[in-house]
Amino acid sequence: MTSSKQAIVRCQATPLSGVVTVPGDKSISHRAVMLAALAEGASTIRNWLPAGDTLATLDIVRALGVAVEVDKRTSHSWDLRVEGRGLHGLRKPGGPLDCRNAGTAIRLLAGIMSGQHFPSVLDGSEQLRKRPMGRVTEPLRLLGADIKSEEGRAPLTIRPAALHGIEYKMNVASAQVKSSILLAGLYTDDAMRVYQPGPARDHTERLLMAMGTIISPSQDGWVTLGDAPPGGRRLLPLNMTVPGDFSSAAFPMVAAAIVPGSQITIRQVGVNGTRIGLLEMLRSMGADITISNQQVTGGELIADLTVTYSALQASDVGGPTVVKAIDELPVWAVAATQASGSSTVRDAAELRVKEVDRIAVLAEELRRMGVAMDEHDDGFTIHGLTPLQGNTVDSHDDHRLGMALAVAGLAAEGTTIVNDAACMADSFPGFVETMQRLGASIEWAATS
Numbered sequence: 001m002t003s004s005k006q007a008i009v010r011c012q013a014t015p016l017s018g019v020v021t022v023p024g025d026k027s028i029s030h031r032a033v034m035l036a037a038l039a040e041g042a043s044t045i046r047n048w049l050p051a052g053d054t055l056a057t058l059d060i061v062r063a064l065g066v067a068v069e070v071d072k073r074t075s076h077s078w079d080l081r082v083e084g085r086g087l088h089g090l091r092k093p094g095g096p097l098d099c100r101n102a103g104t105a106i107r108l109l110a111g112i113m114s115g116q117h118f119p120s121v122l123d124g125s126e127q128l129r130k131r132p133m134g135r136v137t138e139p140l141r142l143l144g145a146d147i148k149s150e151e152g153r154a155p156l157t158i159r160p161a162a163l164h165g166i167e168y169k170m171n172v173a174s175a176q177v178k179s180s181i182l183l184a185g186l187y188t189d190d191a192m193r194v195y196q197p198g199p200a201r202d203h204t205e206r207l208l209m210a211m212g213t214i215i216s217p218s219q220d221g222w223v224t225l226g227d228a229p230p231g232g233r234r235l236l237p238l239n240m241t242v243p244g245d246f247s248s249a250a251f252p253m254v255a256a257a258i259v260p261g262s263q264i265t266i267r268q269v270g271v272n273g274t275r276i277g278l279l280e281m282l283r284s285m286g287a288d289i290t291i292s293n294q295q296v297t298g299g300e301l302i303a304d305l306t307v308t309y310s311a312l313q314a315s316d317v318g319g320p321t322v323v324k325a326i327d328e329l330p331v332w333a334v335a336a337t338q339a340s341g342s343s344t345v346r347d348a349a350e351l352r353v354k355e356v357d358r359i360a361v362l363a364e365e366l367r368r369m370g371v372a373m374d375e376h377d378d379g380f381t382i383h384g385l386t387p388l389q390g391n392t393v394d395s396h397d398d399h400r401l402g403m404a405l406a407v408a409g410l411a412a413e414g415t416t417i418v419n420d421a422a423c424m425a426d427s428f429p430g431f432v433e434t435m436q437r438l439g440a441s442i443e444w445a446a447t448s
C-alpha cells in the first residue's frame with residue numbers, strides 16, 4: 001500500500017474470480033486481546049487482525065503492563081502470545097489510553113477500566129470524540145463505576161470504585177454496550193443480567209465461556225453472568241484462531257453479486273448467526289451464495305462462501321436482520337442499486353451514530369454516482385436498477401463507507417476515485433490487494 005490517503009478504483013466491468021481469505025474478525029480480535037490480558041497465564045491467538053482499530057487495543061493492553069509477543073506471519077494476519085496478568089494485575093498506564101477511531105475499544109475498555117484499582121482516561125480521535133458514550137457510562141454508573149465525561153462524550157475519566165451486579169435493559173441492541181457491562185461484571189461478586197432488544201453479536205459471551213466463566217447466552221433476550229465462584233472470578237488463557245471477518249468478506253461478496261460473470265470463493269469466514277444478516281438479505285434479493293466446509297473453531301462457526309453473479313430484485317429489510325447486518329448496510333445499499341425495484345431499510349437509526357452518520361454520508365456519495373436514494377430517520381430507500389457512473393467520491397474517513405464506494409466503483413462505468421481511502425485499513429488491511437487477487441481493476445494511487 002502507498003502512504004497516500006487516496007485510492008483510485010478503475011472499473012472495466014471485469015468479472016471477479018478466484019479464491020481468497022479475508023483478515024481476522026475485528027470484533028473478536030479486540031475482545032481476544034483484552035480478555036487474554038486479564039487471563040491467568042499465557043494465551044495464544046492466531047490470525048489476529050492487525051488493523052487500525054485493533055492495533056489501538058493492542059497498544060493499550062501493552063500500556064497496561066501486559067507483555068505481548070507478536071509473530072507477524074503476514075501483514076494482515078498476526079499470531080499473538082499474550083502474558084495474561086489476571087483480572088487484578090493490570091498496571092496504571094503512564095497517560096491517557098488512545099482508542100483512536102475504535103468505538104469497540106473505548107466502550108469495552110470502559111467496562112474493564114471501571115473495575116481497576118487505579119484511575120485511567122480513555123480517549124480517541126476527533127471522530128471518536130463525537131460518538132455517544134452515555135450508552136456505556138450510564139449503565140456502568142448503575143454498577144457503581146466512577147466515570148466522568150463531558151456531555152456523554154470521550155474522554156472518559158475513570159476512578160477506582162466498588163462494583164456490584166445489576167439487571168439492565170438496553171434500549172438499543174448494542175454488542176458494545178452488552179460487552180462493556182459484562183466485562184465490568186467480571187469485577188463484581190454477584191450476578192449480572194443484561195437484556196438485549198435484538199440479536200447483538202455474542203462474541204464476548206463465547207470467549208468468556210471458553211475461558212471458564214459461567215454465562216448463559218441470550219434467553220428471551222436476557223444474558224446472564226453468574227455469581228462469582230468461591231475464591232473469586234478467574235479467566236483461563238485462550239488458545240484460539242480468529243475466524244475471517246464476515247464484515248470484511250461482505251465487500252468481495254457484494255462485488256461478485258453485482259459484477260456480471262463473477263464467481264468467487266472466500267474461505268474460512270466467521271458465520272456466527274448474529275453476524276450474517278447480509279447473507280440473508282442478499283439471498284432474499286436472488287443472490288446465488290453457497291456455504292460449504294462448515295467447521296467450529298474457538299467456539300465460532302466458520303465456512304467457505306461462494307458467490308456467483310445473478311440478477312437481483314429489490315427487497316426490504318428491518319427488525320432483527322438489521323442488527324445482524326448493521327455494519328454491512330452501506331455495502332448492501334450498493335447491491336440494492338443493482339437490484340430491480342426499490343429496496344428500503346428501516347429500524348437502522350444506529351447508522352447515524354457510527355463512525356459518521358452513515359445514512360447522510362452514503363446518500364451524499366452514492367448520489368454522485370447517479371443513485372436515486374431517499375433518506376429516512378431510521379434508514380433509506382434505494383431506487384434500482386441504477387447504471388452507476390464513475391466519479392470522485394469520499395470516504396469521510398469511514399472505512400466501511402470507503403470500501404462500499406470502491407465496490408460501487410467496480411460496477412460503475414468509467415473511473416471512480418475514492419478519496420481519503422487509507423481508513424480502509426481500520427478494519428480491512430489489504431482490501432485493495434484482496435480485490436486485485438480476484439481480478440478487480442482497483443489500485444492505490446498517490447494524492448496529486
Ligand code: S3P
Pocket residue numbers: 026027028104173174175176177179200201326327350
Ligand atoms: C461491534 C458492535 C457493533 C458494530 C461495531 C462492532 C462490536 O456496534 O457496529 O462495528 O465489536 O461489539 P454496536 O454494538 O454499537 O451496535
